[in-house]
Amino acid sequence: MRTPLSVRFLSALDTKGWLVLGVFLTLTLLVVPLLNLAVPEDSAFHVSAYFITLIGKIMCYALVAVAMDLIWGFGGILSLGHGLFFALGGYAFGMYLMRQIGRDGSYGADLPDFMIFLDWKELPWFWFGSDSFGWAMLLVVLVPALVAFVFGYFAFRSRIKGVYFSIITQALTYAAMLLFFRNETGFGGNNGFTDFKRILGYSITAPETRLVLFGLTALALAATLVFAAWLVKSKFGRVLTAIRDAESRVMFIGYNPLWYKLTIWVISAVLCGIAGALYVPQVGIINPGEMSTANSIEIAIWVAVGGRGTLIGPVIGAFVVNLAKSWFTVSFPEYWLFFLGLLFIIVTLFLPQGLVGLWKKFAARKGVAA
């Protein structure tokens, strides 16, 4: 006797969960746009464009963190290469944005500026179709999925795991970064893509466009959370957790971990790609620096700070760490690395369950006392 999909989907979150999600969506889709557009700039309630970009950016990061949590928190696989999938999604969408510049570039040519600079006469083959929004959307999903599938298939088939897997993903990302740094690779080399002008014909800097992107990011984050909650509660999610806790036993029972790991790995990569595609138009630049080792490891710390194995944890972690980063880099730039480094140490030593775990412990103690 199977419960209908819609019912199972609704039961992914409990009442409190749906309530929180509703509040979140109301805030991001209604309150923030109103406060930004309708409230005059000198009012205390006005939400600035800077704030919208910052929160939009952090929501992209939160999306990546949820993706990371699916693979690390529920699959027990620590990837140090999620920056790669994020960047691939960003680059795939960036190609479309570059083509949207049209002849408004500084050389006034049909080709993107950096190609003129390299004296290229026509677009390389992999830029085919990059002027179509639909194709760009497809690439955003397909490219990370394909890379993740090929890499994951070989890695999981040879049962590479633990720190081995982590370092190999790091090496892969590092190799990709070197590749993208080359001008000849065809993605703008060092500078990457920037100076975007419009998206679907609308000016990319207009407040309305920014709000739409902001809202889309919020929707994507909410949808991902619901999807992830449903996924981890499904049979698939339970087998995955079992693999995390005792892979050999799961194999003895008769499951092949390869396909479970591979599926969650590809899903995680695709989510990262989508986050990257949402990130690029809001921040206005994508370059190979996104694939640096440090970036990918930072993703892990967002998840660790929030609490892995929970879905709200990564979102909280991404917000806390990135807000702290914005504050530190403005107020005490020289202490940021100390803070981040100590955060890594303290969270792993004292907060294995992250902030969510701390809250639960706190709540439980209160409950006992009461």
Place this chain on the structure above:
Amino acid sequence: MTRSTTLFLLAVLALTASLPAQAALDATQVRALAAEDSSDKVVAIRQLTQTADPDALRVLKAMSEDNLYLAGERAVIIDGERAFDAASGEAIKMPASPESVTVNNRIRGELAGALAALKLFDAERDVRFASAQKLQSKVSADMAPLLARALEKESDGEIRALLTLAHAQASLGNADPAVRLGAVRALAETTSPAIKAVLLPLTEKAGEPDDRVRYEAIAAVKSIDGRLALAENAGRIFSGLSLGSILLLAALGLAITYGVMGVINMAHGELLMIGAYSTYAVQTLFRNYFPEAIDWYLPAAIPVAFFVAAAVGVLMERTVIRWLYGRTLETLLATWGISLVLIQAARVLFGAQNVEVANPSWMSGGIELLPNLMLPWNRIVIVGFALFVLLLVWGLMNKTRLGMFVRAVTQNRAMAGCVGVPTARIDTLAFALGAGIAGLGGVALSQISNVGPDMGQGYIVDSFMVVVLGGVGQLAGTVWAALGLGIVSKLLEGWVGAVIAKIAVLVFIIVFIQKRPQGIFALKGRFVDN
């Protein structure tokens, strides 16, 4: 008939004429030095040079010092208050109104060459050697007879080799095709880009009318090219060897800690950085307090770097890593955090800029094996140093009780504990050892690359690749993997460029572990997968 050939004929004449006149120079020849016309002077200088007479050196030297005068029809040398007859060298009465001989820039250049050539006949071996070396780069056709004479007299093998080469180069301008042919054949034996450039014009019809000589020249250029390429590849293999040594120094420590504890120390690169900064600190100390012994700061830095890095390692192990046993992924993150703190600490202490660590004087320069193959001393020293550290670690691991314990814990921690190995202490000691070796790697690194807060970041992936490739728990695997990776990446670099080479190596390793997840040298034994 080119000008140089005429000069050559003149020179031959001069040579035969001057042969019997060993005691004194020909007075008319010396008189010609004071000729009115510069071109006549040049001819005279060349003629005089051909005599290869020590007296000629004396006269030409005087001329280059503006001490040559003309008194009537006799050339005289006036040195302060004393006067000599230029041809015979005998002291004479100061002439009444000596007329100085003008030496313009053209003459001066000619004189410099002539003086260098005449030094080939000096009594001192070193002077002859230096002169022969100097002549390699600027030899002209009319010097051939002079070089032939020098060759006749020379007994030293090394100088003879240089002279033969110079003579062959000079003979390329000879009018006789047979002489040119012989010269080309002699030059074909050499390995120098400069000589290749000399031969190249002869491979074309315009530069060489005689077919046989031209074909010989083409063959000669080909054989020189072959040897040049060989030298280039030898150079690449050597730089691969030196890169491999660096990788080995970086990976040895990592292999020990990873083998014993199964944790990846992401701060391992920063331990290299600490070693390098320790070297810098010792250098500064020597500069300020023992400037006379500055060349010996490096040996002093070795123990300092080892112990400083080892101390930081012990601190890391005791305060962080110890508490995360069995949680390898968390250890990875925590050590990354430590690396961030260490980098920032280095920035605060020493500044964000790179600091300058100089090679001691005995490490600068190098051995020139071939004209285009130079082995710098600092890299040779580093290869030797890596070998030394390797022997040390090998001895420690295989010949001491500590090494035995470390190997026991690597193979089976639980069983080692059961038979009384103090595993916790072994962990600390192994970590200290690994960190100390990284510190030693930092000393080596400080000699060939920039010393800055971020210097260690690039090494963690590379050295882990070495560990992955080599397999855990065996030194041999680490050594082969480090040297193999170093040499392969340098050879690839010469072939496809640095970036593609790096990517190719990474892809190769990823594919490699598909086939052999345990590395080249897998530990044999039974493992429990937990």
